[in-house]
Amino acid sequence: MAENDADKTHAPTERRLRQAAEKGDTRRSADLPRAAVVVLVITLGLGSSLAIASRLSGFATLCIAQAGSAPPSAALIWSRMFAGDLLPLLGLIGALSLSAALVTGGWVLSFTPLTPDLNNISPGHGLSQLFSAAGLAETLKSLLKFAVIGGVGAVMTITSAPDFEALAGAGGPNGALLLRLCLHILIGVCAVIMAFAGADVGLQYWLQRQKLRMSDAEIRNEMKDTVGNPQVRQRQRAIARRMARSRQMRRIPEASVIVTNPTHFAIAIRYRRGVDQAPIVLAKGADLMAAEIISRARGYGIPVLEAAPLARAIYRHVEPGEHVPVALYRACAEVLAYVWKMQLWRSAGGHKPPAPKLNSMSIPDLGPAQMVE
Numbered sequence: 001m002a003e004n005d006a007d008k009t010h011a012p013t014e015r016r017l018r019q020a021a022e023k024g025d026t027r028r029s030a031d032l033p034r035a036a037v038v039v040l041v042i043t044l045g046l047g048s049s050l051a052i053a054s055r056l057s058g059f060a061t062l063c064i065a066q067a068g069s070a071p072p073s074a075a076l077i078w079s080r081m082f083a084g085d086l087l088p089l090l091g092l093i094g095a096l097s098l099s100a101a102l103v104t105g106g107w108v109l110s111f112t113p114l115t116p117d118l119n120n121i122s123p124g125h126g127l128s129q130l131f132s133a134a135g136l137a138e139t140l141k142s143l144l145k146f147a148v149i150g151g152v153g154a155v156m157t158i159t160s161a162p163d164f165e166a167l168a169g170a171g172g173p174n175g176a177l178l179l180r181l182c183l184h185i186l187i188g189v190c191a192v193i194m195a196f197a198g199a200d201v202g203l204q205y206w207l208q209r210q211k212l213r214m215s216d217a218e219i220r221n222e223m224k225d226t227v228g229n230p231q232v233r234q235r236q237r238a239i240a241r242r243m244a245r246s247r248q249m250r251r252i253p254e255a256s257v258i259v260t261n262p263t264h265f266a267i268a269i270r271y272r273r274g275v276d277q278a279p280i281v282l283a284k285g286a287d288l289m290a291a292e293i294i295s296r297a298r299g300y301g302i303p304v305l306e307a308a309p310l311a312r313a314i315y316r317h318v319e320p321g322e323h324v325p326v327a328l329y330r331a332c333a334e335v336l337a338y339v340w341k342m343q344l345w346r347s348a349g350g351h352k353p354p355a356p357k358l359n360s361m362s363i364p365d366l367g368p369a370q371m372v373e
Contacts, residue, residue, distance in 0.1 A: 010219055012212035020212055029204045031145075035197035036099075039190050040092065137203060145196055152192045156185040248283035248320050249296065255282050257339045258297040258304040259358075261311040266290035268297065269314075269324070271336055278323040279332045284315050303339050307358035310335065317366045327364045334361060 012020075020026065157164075163181050214222075248268075255268035268283040270276065285293050297304055310331045318324060324332050334356050341353035 007215040008213035008218075010214045010216070012209055012214055013219075013222060015222060016212055016214060016218075020208075026208070029197065029200040031193075031197040031200040033098075035190075035193045038193055042186050042190060137207065141196075141200065141203070148196070149189060149192050152188050153185065156188045160184055244320070245285075245289065248285070249292070251282040251320075252293060252296050252302070253300050255297060255302050257335055258294060258302055259307040259311045259314070259335060260290065260294060260304060261308045261315075262306040263287075263290060263294075265311040265315045266293040266297075267311050267314045268293060268302075269332065269335075271332070276323075278326075278329065279336070280323050281314060281318045281320055283320055284318075286315065303342065305335055305338070305358060307331070307335055307361065309359065309361055309363040313363045313366060325366060327366055331361050331363060334358065 160181055163184075252268050254270050256270050256272070259267045259269065264286060266285050266289075267281060269279050270282050271279040283293055294304055310328065313328060313331075314324065335358060338353065338356050338358075345352055
């Protein structure tokens with residue numbers, strides 16, 4: 001089912017914006033390059049008006065003096081002279097226009113917009129663009145610019161009426177007064193043009209993000225593409241747990257003792273004199289897995305002892321394959337010592353060793369528990 005724009009309530013992600021840029025789908029402010037060029041031309045024109053006038057006057061004088069007597073090749077020389085005067089200004093205007101365009105949309109090299117698309121020439125597509133939010137915004141913006149810029153120019157001209165009267169009543173050309181009048185009016189117009197250019201940059205930014213808004217389904221699909229399908233990741237974690245469980249179960253025959261809580265937790269511990277530097281945890285489990293560890297251990301004839309404080313501490317702080325921390329050495333030593341005494345008693349006879357109070361042993365604080373899935 002097609003999605004409506006009303007369903008697209010999420011701001012576009014960085015990946016969505018990057019994909020749009022790669023396809024050439026960017027919105028640039030057309031007002032900013034124009035405003036930059038207008039301000040540049042006016043600034044250069046006012047700043048170097050005397051130099052430009054002198055240069056043009058000399059060029060015109062030369063052309064008139066050589067008219068009718070100069071050879072045809074002189075036209076090429078005059079053209080080069082004129083081009084040499086104009087090309088630096090035109091190059092500066094072009095560079096400024098390009099820089100202003102790059103500011104709003106960045107550098108995008110994409111041939112996707114050049115790909116033929118029949119939808120672009122259909123009347124329905126044209127009407128949808130005309131009456132879209134972007135088309136309506138452009139129309140309103142043009143009307144507003146016409147009204148505001150024209151109004152500012154009219155106000156500036158009206159407020160300069162005394163200067164115009166003084167200029168008209170002057171006996172001869174008054175360059176200083178004329179320059180001041182032009183500067184007064186053009187500064188106001190340029191300020192309005194730059195204000196519109198800045199507003200247009202923000203408008204294009206907002207319109208682009210409104211166009212690229214995403215729905216809940218698009219957000220989910222993107223997360224699947226970037227992070228992975230949640231069902232797949234859940235299955236991967238389940239497989240990893242089963243593999244870890246299988247590895248633990250294979251090591252239970254190596255255990256020296258199983259400590260329990262008595263049924264919630266079960267920990268398989270191994271310590272071999274001269275082989276292990278410290279007691280090592282071979283397997284651990286809770287609830288059903290604990291019951292399976294206990295069942296397998298009894299099948300292998302491995303002692304199972306209830307030592308609730310030690311079982312809880314190891315389950316929360318030690319992972320299979322790790323050595324027991326130093327803080328638990330004493331508790332593990334009590335358990336292992338009792339196991340060895342029982343093994344000696346069964347083989348040699350004599351008095352049965354008394355059972356230690358393993359459920360009341362003191363366990364030091366080991367800090368925050370590890371996260372266990």
